[in-house]
Amino acid sequence: MLIKRSPDILPSEITDEKVYLSRRQFMRSTAALVAAGAVPSLISSQVQAKENSSRVAWASKIGSKLAEAKNSPFSTTDDPTPFDDILQYNNYYEFGTNKSDPYENSEDFEIQPWSIKVEGACNKPGTYHLEDLIKDSQLEERIYRLRCVEAWSMVVPWVGIPMATLLKKFEPTMNAKYVAFETVYRPDQMPGQKSLFSSIDWPYREGLRIDEAMHPLTLAVVGLYGKILPNQNGAPIRLMVPWKYGFKSIKSIVAIRFVEKEPYTTWNNIAPNEYGFYANVNPTVDHPRWSQKSERRLPGGLFGPKRIDTQMFNGYAEQVASLYSGMDLKVNY
Numbered sequence: 001m002l003i004k005r006s007p008d009i010l011p012s013e014i015t016d017e018k019v020y021l022s023r024r025q026f027m028r029s030t031a032a033l034v035a036a037g038a039v040p041s042l043i044s045s046q047v048q049a050k051e052n053s054s055r056v057a058w059a060s061k062i063g064s065k066l067a068e069a070k071n072s073p074f075s076t077t078d079d080p081t082p083f084d085d086i087l088q089y090n091n092y093y094e095f096g097t098n099k100s101d102p103y104e105n106s107e108d109f110e111i112q113p114w115s116i117k118v119e120g121a122c123n124k125p126g127t128y129h130l131e132d133l134i135k136d137s138q139l140e141e142r143i144y145r146l147r148c149v150e151a152w153s154m155v156v157p158w159v160g161i162p163m164a165t166l167l168k169k170f171e172p173t174m175n176a177k178y179v180a181f182e183t184v185y186r187p188d189q190m191p192g193q194k195s196l197f198s199s200i201d202w203p204y205r206e207g208l209r210i211d212e213a214m215h216p217l218t219l220a221v222v223g224l225y226g227k228i229l230p231n232q233n234g235a236p237i238r239l240m241v242p243w244k245y246g247f248k249s250i251k252s253i254v255a256i257r258f259v260e261k262e263p264y265t266t267w268n269n270i271a272p273n274e275y276g277f278y279a280n281v282n283p284t285v286d287h288p289r290w291s292q293k294s295e296r297r298l299p300g301g302l303f304g305p306k307r308i309d310t311q312m313f314n315g316y317a318e319q320v321a322s323l324y325s326g327m328d329l330k331v332n333y
């Protein structure tokens, strides 16, 4: 996601395979790979999400619902990535740009009380307490592949409700062609939002076409591995759109807006030629600076990173390809 090269991004993430292999001459030993974080599962022991009183309060509100989450037929049979890796290898620039920063810096982030402001083309705008929005809904566990635009991927057992179930509560009108989402702006708890070097115009914003937002695969996530979402993964509520690059799946949502025109979205605004509004996972359309044909699946193996082919729509083509029929996906990347 970075515009300029930064040492925290592994060559494997941002360069094509050929350049990557030649750079690897310099860091061939397993020790060097471990130090560089290429094999996170080796360096992480059993860590837990860091707790604070607001998290304990939230867990006491929805813990029993999480425990009753039902399995979903939409889950992949790919091996889930270990909890440790999901907790410590994150993109959440509000807490810093290194992969371990969100784990390190989000301990004091407060997730209670939490409300969401709903605006725009709907019959039920207003400010809603999060618990009121999910208390009547059955939670589901959905094991999804997550493919970052940086060419790494994980498999995550999310817990949530269909985004459609959430959005329908607000009764969107015919003018709701898109849905815009916004992350909380709280610089006192989010050091990245105070950084003078940030290229992001806070708050982080994302958006979907209404049919994408209402698609049965699109999830409003409140949990992970059966627990409330860790702060670094977007507590207390985030979006998950499994067929799109990870940056679409915005974290810690405080605003939902139904709009008529394609909304402002953070990465598209920073570098429109690199990060499209659609951002569908597509191995046939390379990022201008690296290939999207394959990805590094976390965790790595004992002897190095695990590279696998990237699938069209991240493997969800059967369910979502029809959303884009007639569209040129090289133009609408």
Ligand SMILES: Nc1nc2c(c(=O)[nH]1)N[C@H]1C(S)=C(S)[C@@H](COP(=O)(O)O)O[C@H]1N2
Binding pocket: 001, 089, 090, 091, 092, 093, 094, 146, 147, 148, 149, 183, 204, 232, 233, 234, 245, 246, 247, 248, 249, 250, 251, 252
């Ligand atoms: N608010 C916010 N949401 C965000 C991001 C971010 O920096 N800020 N990063 C995105 C990117 S690039 C990815 S790959 C995923 C990572 O989710 P994870 O850390 O839970 O694996 O979150 C996305 N959502």
Ligand SMILES: [Mo]
Binding pocket: 001, 091, 147, 148, 149, 150, 245, 246, 247
């Ligand atoms: Mo990402």
